Amino acid sequence: MTALTFTKGHGTGNDFVLFTDPEGEITLTPEQIRFLCDRHFGIGADGMIRAVRSRAIEEGAASLAEEPDAEWFMDYWNADGTPAEMCGNGARVYAHYLVTEGLVAPERRDTLPIGTRSGVKDVLAGVSGYTVDLGRWRLSGERLVAARGLDVARPGLGIDLGNPHVVAALAHAGELEGLDLTQQPALDPAPADGANVEFVVPEDPLVKDGVGRIRMRVHERGVGETLSCGTGIAAAALAFRHWGGEGMPNHWRVDVPGGRVAVRMFPTEEGEHVSLSGPAELVYRGTIELPESE
Numbered sequence: 001m002t003a004l005t006f007t008k009g010h011g012t013g014n015d016f017v018l019f020t021d022p023e024g025e026i027t028l029t030p031e032q033i034r035f036l037c038d039r040h041f042g043i044g045a046d047g048m049i050r051a052v053r054s055r056a057i058e059e060g061a062a063s064l065a066e067e068p069d070a071e072w073f074m075d076y077w078n079a080d081g082t083p084a085e086m087c088g089n090g091a092r093v094y095a096h097y098l099v100t101e102g103l104v105a106p107e108r109r110d111t112l113p114i115g116t117r118s119g120v121k122d123v124l125a126g127v128s129g130y131t132v133d134l135g136r137w138r139l140s141g142e143r144l145v146a147a148r149g150l151d152v153a154r155p156g157l158g159i160d161l162g163n164p165h166v167v168a169a170l171a172h173a174g175e176l177e178g179l180d181l182t183q184q185p186a187l188d189p190a191p192a193d194g195a196n197v198e199f200v201v202p203e204d205p206l207v208k209d210g211v212g213r214i215r216m217r218v219h220e221r222g223v224g225e226t227l228s229c230g231t232g233i234a235a236a237a238l239a240f241r242h243w244g245g246e247g248m249p250n251h252w253r254v255d256v257p258g259g260r261v262a263v264r265m266f267p268t269e270e271g272e273h274v275s276l277s278g279p280a281e282l283v284y285r286g287t288i289e290l291p292e293s294e
């Protein structure tokens with residue numbers, strides 16, 4: 001048996017098991033990741049984040065080529081033991097973890113570039129949480145979305161934020177509450193690599209004081225329903241702005257079962273970026289015996 005020292009953290013209830021492996025010496029099997037994330041037999045989490053130096057793993061080379069200061073790589077895995085390209089809530093929690101553990105130099109703490117499978121993301125520390133610049137995004141076509149609790153399938157807008165999302169608007173809050181997301185929503189056509197599926201409704205009024213306001217529930221690829229999904233929240237705000245057309249704001253407030261997150265779209269030299277601001281909490285530290293991999 002191997003003992004693993006871990007920290008449990010979350011961003012608006014999207015929870016993660018984090019551990020430090022600076023030199024890339026701990027490779028967990030999908031089975032061990034599923035065990036750590038299991039809410040009954042393990043610690044319980046939506047995903048696992050290994051803090052590893054970019055130079056210590058093959059996947060980190062692209063991050064260092066993009067940004068030599070991206071010392072740390074966010075090695076993110078879903079609860080089902082599959083890797084994901086990116087995690088918006090995870091990036092905030094990861095930055096908080098690196099700072100709390102003293103793994104980044106004080107001069108790096110205000111804007112911290114972290115390596116991910118979908119490029120380097122800058123995380124900025126603020127007074128009431130962290131902001132992660134999710135970078136560029138793109139529309140990726142339409143799909144029909146069927147889910148338990150919906151009478152008919154709804155049109156969904158595909159949005160790629162490094163990881164894949166499909167956003168479907170529902171008619172009213174009752175429909176959102178009536179959804180049964182214990183089963184994976186069906187997408188038509190089905191994306192080859194799966195997708196995170198967001199269901200959204202507007203608040204009344206949709207825009208107040210220049211801020212767009214929506215409510216969302218999500219079924220995450222590789223996890224199931226979660227209390228929040230950062231990249232999904234950004235996708236939902238982008239979809240609503242797209243549907244609303246001219247005059248829609250670039251600032252959004254998104255309520256999810258786990259809390260509230262802010263989204264901002266802003267111009268950069270390479271095109272529009274989208275960012276996510278919200279809390280990051282570390283709640284528990286411990287040691288767990290890992291089952292041997294088979």
Ligand SMILES: N[C@@H](CCC[C@H](N)C(=O)O)C(=O)O
Binds near residue numbers: 047083229
């Ligand atoms: N919860 C995350 C997204 C995690 C990865 C996702 N399940 C996927 O497979 O793409 C977030 O906050 O963005």
